[in-house]
Amino acid sequence: MAHDVHTHVKSQTEYEYKRRRSANEMRGQLTTFAIMIFLTLIAFTAVYAGFSPNLVVPIILLLAVIQVILQLYYFMHMSHKGHETASMFLYSGVIVGLITVLTFVTIVWW
Amino acid sequence: MDLNTKYTPQSWPDHPENSTLEGKNKFVGFWLFLGGETVTFASLFATYLALKNKGPSGMEFTTQGLFELPLVFIMTMLLLTSSLTSVYAMYHMKNYNFKAMQAWLMVTVLLGAAFLGFEIYEFSHYVHLGFTFNQSAFSSAFFILVGTHGAHVLVGLGWIILLMVRNAKRGLNLYNAPKFYLASLYWHFIDVVWVFIFTVVYLMGVMG
Amino acid sequence: MMKGIKKWRLFSLLTALMVFLSGCGEEHLSTLTPAGQVGRDQLDLMVLSTAIMVLVIIVVMIVYVLAIVKFRRSKVGENVIPKQVEGSHKLELIWTIVPIILLLILTVPTVVSTYKLADVSGMDTVDAKGNKTAVTVNVKANLYWWEFEYPDLGIVTAQELVVPTQEKVYFNLKAADVKHSFWIPAAGGKLDTNVDNLNKFYLTFDNPSESLQDGVFYGKCAELCGPSHALMDFKVKSLDRDDFDAWVADMKASKEETPEGDVAQQGQEIFNTSCIACHAVSGAGSTGGVGPNLATFGDRNRVAGFMEHTPENIKAWISNPEKHKPGNLMPEPKEINNGKDFTDQELTALTEYLMGLSVEE
Amino acid sequence: MSSIAQKKGFGATLWDYLTTVDHKKIAILYLITGGFFFIVGGIEAMLIRIQLAQPDNDFVSAGMFNQIITMHGTTMIFLAAMPLLLGFMNAVMPLQIGARDVAFPFLNSLGFWLFFFGGVFLNLSWFMGGAPDAGWTSYASLSLASPGHGIDFYALGLFISGFGTLIGGINFLVTIINMRAPGMTYMRMPLFTWTTFVASALILFAFPPLTVGIVFMIVDRMFGGNFFDHTMGGNTIIWEHLFWIFGHPEVYILILPAFGIFSEIFPTFARKRLFGYSAMVFATVLIGFLGFMVWAHHMFTVGMGPTANAIFAVATMAIAVPTGVKIFNWLLTMWGGSIVFTTPMLYAVGFIPSFVAGGVTGVMQAAAPLDYQLHDSYFIVAHFHYVIVGGVVLGLLAGLHFYWPLMFNTMLNEKLGKITFWLFFIGFHLTFFIQHFLGLLGMPRRVFTYVADQGWDSYNMISSIGAIFMAAGVIVLVVNIIMTIVKNEKVGRDPWGDGRTLEWALPQPVPFYNFKQTPLVRGLDTFWIEKQEGNKEGMTYAEPVGDIHMPNNSFVPVVISFGLFVASFGALYNGEKSWAVPVIILGLGITFASMIHRSLKDDHGYHVHKEDLLDDKGGKH
């Protein structure tokens, strides 16, 4: 197996382009972060506001799912290519996990 | 891989985390591990949900009586922010800026440690109330779920610190870049789990 | 021609199977000789699924035998390179769809009887006077013995369940210590007795059990529960409704019986100092005994659920329970008899007394 | 057992194996340890059958019997069948896909040693106050009530060895994902590699629930937790769910690699390519997927309610379909081929009717109302020995004969091999066929004895006689192995003459770096293609000869595992002996210190230089 990495020295423009691109991406990450904080705030206030749990529970669960998707796809770069296997296995785990949770809240009693 | 190769920002690859075979293997292997971790935590959550508020007859502890949101909110903010700082660290890693990366990791570690400190405070508070690990099925399930997450935070901190120390002199290379990257993935995953903990355990808890 | 052979084979195999099966069941114990509707439903499912499975096996075996007979190298030739066939969509489709059809045939009765057998709504029906119409038994499984309480009738017994025939008998199942499982093979499938919840189901019995080899059906614990799990047997007596009502009345009346004869009376005294703390001797009452209720002891078919009902075995049991049922909770004589073993004479007296405990005339 | 190693002297060889990170040597370690545990589990099985041969037998006591069945089940599943399969995966899979090693050689070794120390720990219970006695399923109410330390050994032992298995699973997955030779697309992978892939994925998702369940058991028994204590609000059904969420996929973890082995054997000895390759791959994946949806069929009598029972019944039956696809594709592989009955092929041919018989009884059990009768009776024992012995063990024995020349460059004696097969095969059917009827006649499983005259006596005797045949078969096998090792007749490359996949193209003994040059894969059954085209070397290369990078040996995995082994003793005696907590700390200290030691050191391995490769000595070692 080829263990030596072929180092490729970028030209100045290439390099600057790359720097700019990742700086842009980093700004995107900041937005993601802001959204996450915002979602958290909504979740906490929704609970504080004291609406009926039947309403709030689905909402905060949904917010949590959105927030996790942001983490996974942006902070953990799952949106980048090369993550096909990664996401396949992660989702398989999620499916198994969901089935587990589902049974435990339905057919485990008392 | 030749370790003696010295990189410059210009020659540093775009994806240092998986530009070697070892890196690729680690990268894929770690994601698979996270898939397994998902199932681990799902099992813990499932058990917690099944045992929530269950205890010996006449138990006075309930999620509603026990949990206090302000503390949880602060903890959540700390952990979320630490997630962002580790993104910054990886940003500088990709730019081959070792010093900045170490600095951001340092911030991450501090935030994580603060989080852990609050968690320890919270646990000891419960223990003082008499809500100990052995008190009921509910307490066992609670401490195991949240404690397992806490243990992950601890391991994450240890891991990042170890990496920072061992590489302080070596600097960045293609042998340790994947390790930094994985540590940050791990850190994000801890945050993912926490999002569900604060939602399912605390928020849904105070609502009863 | 080919088809004819297949049919003939199927038929002969099935008959052979049936002969084999019917030839070797003990009527009081075998799942193949159902005592009531529940067992029959389950046997029907058994026969249907067996038929499907035999069909599957036959098909597989035909292809299999032909393949290994026709295509052995000694026949085909040493140096032949067979055609490297990639596959066949048509065949794949056939052996996907045919099994699906077979499974659907099995699925329908499966689902139907799953719901049917789980229907315990009849448990709570009451007649005009507000009395429960059906017999309900609360089964409590203890480490190696069974308690049967009839909450609506105010009686309780142990080790030998008594049920009426020709009607649904409902059960509430629970374990007192660790998990067990309640199984009367001839009457129908089992249900677990968990420690943390109540399970409910019903069974039916067509005929009185009198005509059976021992006059009773055999019941088993089917869930590993400790060293003597194997010995946690119980017996079931089915009586027609009149006899059952009579038995219930006798049970209710079984309060204070004075034993007949000196020996038995002496036995009662010993019993009252050593054994009464755990064993009740009256059938009227409710659950809660530390040990099995002995009101019907004299009528029983077995000692401790599995030993033949002889005076020798009763003595053997009392003088050393641990030897016969390892891990059971009955104290050794020394612990209940002022630190001494029972003498032969005392054992005889106890036996006499116990044999006299009877509600049946 | 390369000849180089033998010349080095015993101590050096031992050290070599203790520190090795070479997948081929780790495979041998798995084979030896798994084989040893198979004999142990087999001896336990013989004790069971002796005890049950006649009614009212008192060959072993009641408590002892429960320990024996528990250890028989646990040993056979966790310490024999699974490690043996992991052994074959290690030995064969990297060679099949043209890799130099697995993705993480160090972790590979760590996985083995965790399994090893876990298994040893579990079996130490025999000598330290009694083995676990609550059945291999260790249902919570009984396992919490069980006195002594047996269950603690069970929980801690499986905890440690479970981590080993998990590591192994991840390792194989990454290897297959990242390290296939050029041209080896997913749809060109040999079926054994495919089944390794799916089985490893099942390991990845099935072991976490088991681990979680075991942690609950450990804290409940040793650290005052309340998960399963219903007086404290706990719930025993949680254990049952967690165990079976793991337990059912586990049986497919066992059977799929065995399917893979057979899928290699049929084409080889029928000289015909696997019929319906893509359907086979699809069926494998589907079985793996469905395997996670059906676990509650072990719990039909628990009282989950009719809806849950019906759903799980139907889901379970669905698995018959993809399994049937596999069976018919194997039959059609033989059809039109040129079949030669070597020992491995005998096993493969014996497997088909045996497994189908076991599979269809599984479908019968899936019919929930019928299962109310069958559950926990000897019918179940018959079912799972038909699928496990008739499927997995026949697969292991087939694989042993088939891959022996690949692993050791010698060939097991064919005549003895066939004697083993017939003894084992006849004994197997004799033992277990009759048990179906025992179940139907009302005999519960896990009984240490039974009262005479319930219609079970002669059946049990027949069953026990069958077990003797199996034992005789295994003894002949052991003799065969010893004779083969003593004779040591080398056989060289492609000993079966009809090898189809890449592993048979390698020179024998396989060099420690596997492939001098990375091969180029030009289709399914690469080696067959090259042979048909008259390529003497058996491979086309994807790269010129160059330096090969190899990982260094390491003793650290042994130390890490040993640390956990030590800590387990502390946990076991927690709250009972004053030295318990210090021992936990000491053990974990050893483990963490060695892990930190490992990560602080840069370990870049070494290179085998081109010149050494060309003069055919193969560098150092």
Ligand code: HEA
């Ligand atoms: C390698 C191990 C293995 C395998 C492969 C299987 C395969 C299957 N098993 Fe089994 N099983 C066990 C190991 C295994 N099992 C063990 C160890 C236990 C007991 C654990 C314990 O309690 O200790 C158990 C218990 C068990 C139970 C619980 C019984 C009980 O305790 O009450 C059930 C119930 O549904 C079941 C079902 C099945 C089914 C449907 C399959 C299917 O996958 C089988 C599919 C195969 C076929 C059906 C044959 C080939 C198909 C065709 C030729 C096509 C046409 C077929 C039809 C149309 C039917 N198994």
Ligand code: HEA
């Ligand atoms: C991989 C799994 C596996 C394998 C291979 C086997 C193999 C065998 N098993 Fe079993 N078995 C289980 C898994 C397995 N089993 C499980 C999970 C249980 C359930 C446990 C529980 O209830 O909790 C069980 C339970 C079980 C029971 C039921 C116990 C009970 O419920 O009371 C019985 C009874 O007959 C039995 C018998 C056998 C026999 C005769 C073999 C034979 O095939 C064994 C063949 C092997 C040998 C015979 C080896 C012989 C070796 C020698 C004689 C020594 C030679 C020595 C030298 C040369 C040094 N097994």
Ligand SMILES: [Cu+2]
């Ligand atoms: Cu299963």
